[in-house]
Amino acid sequence: MTSGLDLGTLDLMLEALGDFVAAALPVERMLELDRDDLCPEDTVRQMCGDELGVQLAFVPEQYGGMGGGAFDSYRICERLARLDLGLATSVFATFLGSDPILFGGTEEQKERWLGRIAKEGILFAYGATEPEAGSDLGALRTTATPVEGGYRLNGRKQWISNGSIADACCVLALAPGGPSWFVLERGTEGFTAAVPEDKHGIRLSNTAALYLDDVFVPAENLVGLTEGKGLTQAQNVFGYTRLMVAAFGLGGGWEAADRAIRYSLDRVQAGAPLATKQGYTHKLIVPHVVRLEAARAFIEETAVRLDAGEGSLNTEGAIAKYLASEAGNAAAEAAIQAHGGYGFTKPYLVEKIKRDVRITTIYEGTSEILEMTIARDRWQQHLKTRGTYHADLARQVAALPSETGAAIAALALDSLAAVMEACRAGRLTRNQHVLLRLGELIAYGEAAGSLARRAAAALDGTLPDKADRRFGPAALAAVSRIFAREAAMKIAEEGARWVLGATSTDDAPAFDGLRAHEAHLAQRGLLADMDLLADVLYGRADLKDSP
Structure with missing residues (x-):
C-alpha cells in the first residue's frame, strides 16, 4: 500500500508548478517554442533540479525521492498538462522511461538509476516503440546479442519522448531468452538520436528516433539481470502509465474548457454575453465538462486502487485513458468552436491545446x-x-x-x-x-x-x-x-x-x-x-x- 504525499505537500507542489512554469514559460515564449518546434530543455532540467524538484514526487523515498503514489502522480500530471502538454510529456518521460527499473530492476539497479534521478535530476527516455511494430511490443526487431561481458544491441526505436535529450534510456530488445529491457547511457558508442520529429502538437517536447548500431551494453545493465522479462515488466506498468496519460487528457481538456468559459463571459452577441445563451453552453461547454468529470471519477477510483496495492489494473488504466483522452480532445475541439474565429488563431491558445491534447488518444496505446x-x-x-x-x-x-x-x-x-x-x-x-x-x-x-x-x-x-x-x-x-x-x-x-x-x-x-x-x-x-x-x-x- 502506498500512502503517498500528504495533502499539504501535494498542494504546495501543485502551486509551485504553476508559479515556476508561469515565470519560465510566459505565453509569448511558449508560442515561440511551439512555432519553432523547440523543447525548452533548460526549463525541463530546472524543473527536475534544485529549483523545483518535481522528479522527487515520482521516486520512492528509499531512493531519495518523496514517494508519491498514483493519486499524487495523477494530480501532478493534470496540473502539468494544464500548463503545457509538451512540457508535461518531457517531464513525465523520465518516469515512464525508468518504470522498467522501478518495477523490474534489482535493488542495486534501483539505487543506482532512481537515485540519480532523485539526486542529479537526470532525464530518462522509454525506448519501446519501433517503426514497424507500433503499439505491438511483441513484434519488436531490435536485437540483443550476448557477447563477452554483456550484449550488442542493434535496431531502431521510433517516437521516443526525450529521445535526443535524455541522459539514459531503457531500451526493449529481443535477447535469446526473450524481450528484455536494457539501460543505455547517452554518448555510448553506436547509440545516436535522429533529428527531432516535426510534430502536429506537443512541440515543446523532444521526440526523436533512436539508432542502435552494434551498441555494447554491460550485462549489469540488463534490467532485473534475467532475460525474457521485458513484456511482463511493461505490462506491469500499463495501468499506472495510462492513468497518467489520462490525467494529461483531463488537464488539457479542462484548460480548453475553462478558456472557453472565460471567453464567453466577455464575448457579447445579439446584446448578451455568450455565457447566457443555452445554445452555446449546452453544446460547447456542459457536455464536455460532464465527460471530463466522468473520466476524472474513473481516474481517481483507479488511482486509489493502485495505491492500495490491488495490482496493475491494466484494464482500468485503459478505460481511464480512453475516457479522458477522447473527452479532452473533444473538449479542445469544442473550445475552438466556442471562440469562433479567434479560436482558429494562435494567441488564444485553444488552437495549440487542441493540437497538443490530440496525442493523448495515440501515445501509450491508441x-x-x-x-x-x-x-x-x-x-x-x-x-x-x-x-x-x-x-x-x-x-x-x-x-x-x-x-x-x-x-x-x-x-x-x-x-x-x-x-x-x-x-x-x-x-x-x-x-x-x-x-x-x-x-x-x-x-x-x-x-x-x-x-x-x-x-x-x-x-x-x-x-x-x-x-x-x-x-x-x-x-x-x-x-x-x-x-x-x-x-x-x-x-x-x-x-x-x-x-x-x-x-x-x-x-x-x-x-x-x-x-x-x-x-x-x-x-x-x-x-x-x-x-x-x-x-x-x-x-x-x-x-x-x-x-
Missing part, C-alpha cells in the same frame, strides 16, 4: 488498442460469470443515493450486460468492429457507475482527502445524472445498432433486458440538470459548498 484491451478483458469476465459481471455492478450502483442518478447508471450497466449477452448468443464478437464498439460501451457504462460512486462519496463526505473538489456535492450529483443519461442512451441505442448490424439473417437476436424505452424515459429532467450545471460553471448558482 484509442483503438484501448477499445480492444477493454473489450477483451470484460468479454472474458462476462463469459466467466455467465453474464452477471455488469449486472452485478448494476445492483451495487442501484443502492447508491437516488440524487446521484444511480438508478439510471444501473440501467446503463444492465443494458450493457444485455448487449454483451446478445453478442455471445449470436457469436458476434467474431466481428472485430463489434468488439471495439463493445470497448467503448463498456467504458461508458463503467464510468457511469464510477461517477455515481464519486457523487455519493461527495454527498456523505468520504471523498479522498486529495480528490479534486471543483464541484460541491449537489453540483457533482447533477454531473453524475447527466452522464448516466448519456451512458444509458448510448448503450441501449448503439448496442442495438451493432448487434443488429452484425446480424445477416432475418432472425433478429433477442434483446431481453436492453430496456431502450426506459433509457428514453430516463432523459426526463436532462435540460434542467444542464441548466443547473451551467449556472454552477458560470457562478450563477452557488452549489459548490452545499452539503
